[in-house]
Amino acid sequence: MLAKEIERAGVPTVFVTSLPTIATMIGANRIVRGPAITHPFGLAEEERRRIVERALEMLAAEVEPTTVWEVEPA
Amino acid sequence: MNAVHYLNQFFAGLGGEEAAETPPTRLDGAVGPGRGLAAALDGIEIVATLACGDDYFAEHEDEAVDRLVALVEVEGPDLVVAGPAFGSGRYGYACAQFARAVSDRLGIPALAAMHEENPGVAAADGKTLIVPTAVNVAGMRDALPRMAQLAGALAAGRELGSPEEEGYLPRGFRRNRIAEKSGAERAIDLLLAKLEGETRSEVAAGFDRVPPPAPVADLSTALLALVTEAGCVPQGNPDRLPTIRAQGWLRYPIGSEDSLVTGRYESVHGGFDVTLANEDPNRLVPLDTVRSLEQAGRIGAVHATFYTTTGNGTPVAASTRFGREIAEELRDAGVQAVLLSGT
DSSP, X not given: OHHHXXXXXXXXXXXXXXXXXXXXXXXXXXXXXXXXXXXXXXXXXXXXXXHHHHHHHHHTSOXXXXXXXXXXXX | OEEEXXXXXXXXXXXXXXXXXXXXXXXXXXXXXXHHHHHHOSSOEEEEEEEEOHHHHHHSHHHHHHHXXXXXXXXXXXXXXXXXXXXXXXXXXXXXXXXXXXXXXXXXXXXXXXXXXXXXXXXXXXXXXXXXXXXXXXXXXXXXXXHHHHHHHHHTTOOOOOHHHHTOOOOSOOOOOOXXXXXXXXXXXXXXXXXXXXXXXXXXXXXXXXXXXXXXSOGGGOEEEEEESBOEEETTOTTOOOSSSOSOOEEEEOTTOSSOOBXXXXXXXXXXXXHHHHHOGGGTSOHHHHHHHHHTTSSSEEEEEEEEOBOTTOOHHHHHHHXXXXXXXXXXXXXXXXXXXXX
């Protein structure tokens, strides 16, 4: 709901979550799938970097409502 | 049984936009789409058609509703049907408000028909039965039989089944009923259906949609904020963020930090095992990464405050409020992009 309300205010927001199905259901628009509930930005720094980069890419992208992006494995 | 049908000036054949100021008018019998509706109705006759200009209704809503309801009262029908208005906003709004007033004031069952994104749906606020239609008049042939079917159910006075069974839009509430199968059996049925490619749910989503805002034009000059629902707070949770069912959100300064250092931050989220998160809180709020991207010039700047709450067990209304409040702060601070993490 936070993602949706912040986007409603006009600020592009990427929601990084390991539960994109729920994020889609509530209507978040920019969703990046994180690896796990306990560490949505991954365990290692290198993985975190890839997830953040993917999220930045999505912030700069035109998207359809409730779009989910995967992070490419290393 | 008798029905009264409502149309706007255009569908009633009174004229286009030039006739949009037409005040409430009564016409004999079925008119325009009402003829197709009459053909689809079983044992129900359309005795009169009421029409009103879309602009007239919008500009004189109270008066228009009063006069239309008075006209319905004279007819004393068993049922009132409005539309279909398809995607037309003014028309859909009028249909919804009229139908709602008829059932509220006269106790006569009423339904309207329009596209699910018509503003009339929001105006009805779940108080009017609405049959979903296509967005434009090309959907007329499909809409009329479905309107007739629901009209038949209303006229019969029987208790309506679910929106799915009866063909109307969900009205935003849940009704208890006795299920024939246990929850376990129904869950297995849903699972088997999903394996065959059909995803169904017993829990209606019921969430509105927000159009995605335009993307960030230039990240290298953008102010980026970090927000989390993962319950990340300074070690010891000085402000007592609840581990579940948060009543609010918190903000913490990070302007002078390069990383959420282990032992200085922790997660108090009660919905998952926080061991891995507490080993390195950047796994929840990636300050270390975004700070290095800021230094590399990829991001303009990292907002000097991060926002946090726990997202588990939080009612929708509460988390919507948190979102609005945080959004307002972010906007006031000139934040142009947000990285939000949830668990």
